[in-house]
Amino acid sequence: MRIVQNKRKRTDLDIIYEILNALKNGPLPKTKLIYKANLAYVISQKYIPYLEEVGAIKKDNDLYYITSKGMEIHQLLGIYRSKVKEIKQILDSLKEKIDDKNG
Template sequence: MNAVSERLTPRWKERRGRLEIIEEVLFAAREGARKTEIVYKTNLNFTQLASYIRYLEEKGLLELSGPLFRTTSKGNEFLQDYQKMKEVLRTEEA
């Protein structure tokens, strides 16, 4: 299980930050996903998700393609860069 898929399991004791939620939404939409699927994978409600979708679409990280939301190439670059940043920070903490 990789770090991102581990992140998609609900964590009841720890609050997620905005960047973590953005990572989860983009990860859930990599192959294309309906809103309901993203809600289940990210443990957000529809109102919260709508806010993130608007923001990510405005930034060019997520797009609506028919009935599915898809992570754009820019969104995939963000995921890669964010993962590298987390690895660097994790290495420095060890």
């Protein structure tokens, strides 16, 4: 049996984390936010308005700010990402054990 992990580059949660991470050190104009979060413009058109709608970020005078709710979401996503990394390491270990023909 072959165990296959998802090879998709970034999930929705990864993108949200990157946007919030870009803003946690201070406000940014949209262009710099897109650059720091490593987003394509088209992708930013989906996520930035969504994060504004849920109250994680706000726009004031052409600058985007992270809100206290956004900081909480960022912290939780950081925990989530570390847990996902742990699970991937466990899956890699399992795969090695399952695929080991000598053991």
